[in-house]
Amino acid sequence: MITIAIFVSGSGSNMVEIINATKHGILKNLARVTLVISNNQSARAIAKAQAYNIKTICIKRSEFNNENDFNKKILKLLVKEQIDIICLAGYLKMLGINIINTYKNKILNIHPSLLPKFGGKGMYGIHVHRAVYESKESFSGATVHFVDENYDTGQIILQKSVSINRNELPKDIAKKVLIVEHTIYPQAIKHVITNYFKIPGGV
Numbered sequence: 126m127i128t129i130a131i132f133v134s135g136s137g138s139n140m141v142e143i144i145n146a147t148k149h150g151i152l153k154n155l156a157r158v159t160l161v162i163s164n165n166q167s168a169r170a171i172a173k174a175q176a177y178n179i180k181t182i183c184i185k186r187s188e189f190n191n192e193n194d195f196n197k198k199i200l201k202l203l204v205k206e207q208i209d210i211i212c213l214a215g216y217l218k219m220l221g222i223n224i225i226n227t228y229k230n231k232i233l234n235i236h237p238s239l240l241p242k243f244g245g246k247g248m249y250g251i252h253v254h255r256a257v258y259e260s261k262e263s264f265s266g267a268t269v270h271f272v273d274e275n276y277d278t279g280q281i282i283l284q285k286s287v288s289i290n291r292n293e294l295p296k297d298i299a300k301k302v303l304i305v306e307h308t309i310y311p312q313a314i315k316h317v318i319t320n321y322f323k324i325p326g327g328v
């Protein structure tokens with residue numbers, strides 16, 4: 126069984142979809158979510174994870190003297206909890222290079238656009254959908270990708286598009302894209318687990 130840690134900063138709807146997939150969906154018998162990490166004490170995702178009896182920890186950058194100590198603490202925790210895969214689900218903080226190197230090709234992120242379009246620093250949440258709207262795109266979508274040391278540049282695992290009507294505002298595009306996110310994130314995790322991991326017991 127592959128153990129997943131999910132990193133969150135906000136509402137955690139993707140997190141919930143991943144947890145549900147491990148309990149009753151396409152990740153059942155393949156993976157379980159054993160840890161949820163947040164940098165934001167008031168993230169709604171924390172209470173949602175607790176409702177599933179999943180261990181949640183808030184690690185705030187402000188509690189450390191420097192970035193290095195902050196990232197060391199996170200990595201130590203991931204190793205202690207024997208985490209195999211990290212899923213970023215609306216985590217608004219760059220991971221430290223120590224974590225990225227230790228978990229190479231084992232960290233996934235979901236981004237609410239068809240990368241490489243509308244990615245990069247500052248491109249998150251409604252900013253992405255506003256940029257898509259202003260560019261008068263006919264399509265947007267979601268991308269699950271591996272995480273490297275830059276914003277949104279890691280290898281793409283899975284993408285799905287949605288068409289955009291002329292009368293749709295950024296908030297409408299966001300809603301449409303989120304629905305797609307919820308389907309492709311568990312699918313991408315399954316793809317990574319079944320293709321990159323040798324699972325004891327031959328599942």
Ligand code: GRF
Binds near residue numbers: 135215237
């Ligand atoms: C999603 O749009 C995701 O693409 C982005 O952050 C948002 C998180 O939403 N990385 P939620 O917290 O999963 O509802």
